[in-house]
C-alpha cells in the first residue's frame with residue numbers, strides 16, 4: 017500500500033501554499049480540490065472579484081464627482097455585464113498562477129474531486145482510497161444563511177453568485193454590515209442601485225473601533241446608502257414581483273421593498289463533507305479545533321485558513337500554511353503568533369487595523385496613550401479630495417500596541433504600523449524617520465508627533481531649554 021507523505025484537501029490559498037512548498041522540497045504530495053479549478057474563494061468568489069468590482073465602482077463614483085475636480089462629466093451609466101466581464105478577465109489572468117500544471121511541475125499530484133476521510137490515515141476521492149502519513153485540511157468556508165422564514169423561497173445572492181450578475185438591481189437589500197456586506201453595498205450604490213443594509217448588531221463592522229465605524233457609517237449614508245443597525249429581518253415575502261424584507265428594530269417594525277437580496281451575514285466552515293469523525297478530528301461551530309502548531313485533535317492532521325479560523329483572511333491562511341510547513345515538513349515545532357495581524361475592509365475610505373483597539377487595550381488593563389490625526393489635516397489627502405477619516409494609535413510604553421486607519425489607501429498605509437509592531441520600533445523612531453512630502457504616509461509621523469509633542473512642549477522641557485540658552489553663549 018502506497019503511503020503519501022502529505023495529502024492536502026482544498027486548493028485555495030492554504031492548500032496551494034502548503035502543496036507548492038512541500039512539493040518543491042521533494043515530498044510526495046497529493047492536492048485534492050473539489051471544484052474543477054484551483055484558487056479557492058479568494059480568487060473566484062472573494063478578494064479578487066470584490067476588489068475588481070470595487071475599482072469599477074470607484075470609477076463610477078469619480079465620474080459622478082468629476083465636477084468637484086473641475087471636469088465636466090455626466091451621470092455615469094453602469095453596464096454591469098461589462099463590469100462582470102472585467103471581473104472575469106482579472107480572475108482569468110490571476111488563474112494562470114494557479115494552473116494545475118504549474119503544481120504538477122513542482123511534483124504535486126493534483127486531483128479534482130471531493131475528498132472525505134475513511135480513517136485517520138486515509139481519504140476517498142473519486143472512488144480511490146489514498147493513504148497518507150500527514151494531512152492538511154484547507155477546505156475554507158461558505159456563506160452562512162440565516163434561518164429567516166421566506167428567504168429561501170424569495171431567493172437571494174451571495175458572494176458565490178453576485179459576481180456573475182449582468183443586470184443592475186434597482187433596489188438591493190443587504191443582510192449584514194460586515195466587510196462583505198459593506199464592500200458590496202457601497203459598490204452597488206455607486207453603480208446606481210438603491211441599497212439598504214440591514215445589520216443586526218447596534219453598529220456596522222462590530223469588531224472595529226466604534227470611533228471610526230461611526231465616521232464610516234456617516235460617510236456611507238452621505239453617499240446615499242440606507243443603513244439600519246440594531247435591525248433584524250424577521251421574514252421575507254414576495255408580492256407583485258418584489259421582495260419584501262419585514263424587519264424589526266426594537267419595538268418598531270418596517271418593510272423594505274427590494275429587487276434583489278444579498279446575504280453577507282457571516283461564514284460557515286466547510287467541514288460537513290469530510291467525515292471528520294472517521295479521522296478523529298474535533299470540530300466546533302467556528303471550525304476545526306487546532307493547537308498553536310495548527311495540529312487538529314489528530315496530531316498528524318493539520319488545518320489552516322477559514323476552516324480553522326480565527327481570522328478568515330487570505331493572508332492568514334498563507335501565514336498558517338507557513339506554520340504547517342515548519343511543523344509537518346521541517347518537523348520544527350513552530351507556533352502561531354497572532355499579536356500583529358492586520359486586516360482591511362475595502363470600503364471607500366478603506367478601514368485598516370492592526371493590533372489592539374483602545375477597548376481591548378483598556379480591557380487588558382494596559383496604561384495606554386491614544387493618538388489621533390485626521391486626514392483633513394494631511395495635505396496630500398486634501399489635494400486628492402480624500403480628506404475624510406482619521407488614524408488612531410494605541411501607544412503602550414512608547415511603542416505601538418495597535419492602530420486603526422480610516423482613510424485613503426488605509427490598506428497600504430497600515431503596513432508601516434505592521435512593521436513598527438513586528439520590529440518593536442519605538443514611536444520616537446517613527447517620528448525621527450523622514451517621511452516624504454506630500455504623501456499620505458505623513459499621517460504616521462503626524463499621529464505619533466501628537467503624542468511626542470506633549471512631552472516636547474511640557475513645562476519641564478521648556479524650563480530646561482530656557483536654562484540651556486541662558487548658560488550657553
Ligand SMILES: Cc1cc2nc3c(=O)[nH]c(=O)nc-3n(C[C@H](O)[C@H](O)[C@H](O)COP(=O)(O)OP(=O)(O)OC[C@H]3O[C@@H](n4cnc5c(N)ncnc54)[C@H](O)[C@@H]3O)c2cc1C
Pocket residue numbers: 025026027028029030031048049050051055056057058059061062063064066129130131132154155156157175196286289290320321322323327328329330331332333362
Ligand atoms: C466576498 C469576499 C471578499 C473577501 N475579501 C478578502 C480580502 O480582501 N482580503 C482577505 O484577506 N480575505 C478576503 N476574503 C476572505 C478570503 O477569501 C478567505 O479568507 C480565503 O479564501 C481563505 O482561504 P482558504 O484556503 O482557507 O479557503 P478557500 O480559498 O475557500 O479554499 C478552500 C478550497 O477547498 C475546496 N474544498 C472544500 N471542501 C472540499 C473537499 N471536501 N474536498 C476537496 N476540496 C474541498 C473548495 O472548493 C475551495 O477551493 C474575502 C472573502 C469573501 C467571501
Ligand SMILES: NC(=O)c1ccc[n+]([C@@H]2O[C@H](COP(=O)([O-])OP(=O)(O)OC[C@H]3O[C@@H](n4cnc5c(N)ncnc54)[C@H](O)[C@@H]3O)[C@@H](O)[C@H]2O)c1
Pocket residue numbers: 162191192193194195196197199214215216217220221222247248249280281282283327328329359360361362
Ligand atoms: N477585506 C477583507 O479582508 C474581507 C472582505 C470580505 C470578507 N472578509 C472575511 O470574510 C469574513 C466574512 O465576512 P462577512 O461580512 O460575511 O461576515 P462578518 O461575520 O464579518 O459580518 C457579518 C455581519 O452580519 C451581521 N449579521 C449576522 N446575521 C445577520 C442577520 N440575520 N441579519 C442582519 N445582520 C446579520 C453580523 O452582525 C455581522 O456584522 C469576515 O469576517 C472577513 O474576515 C474579509
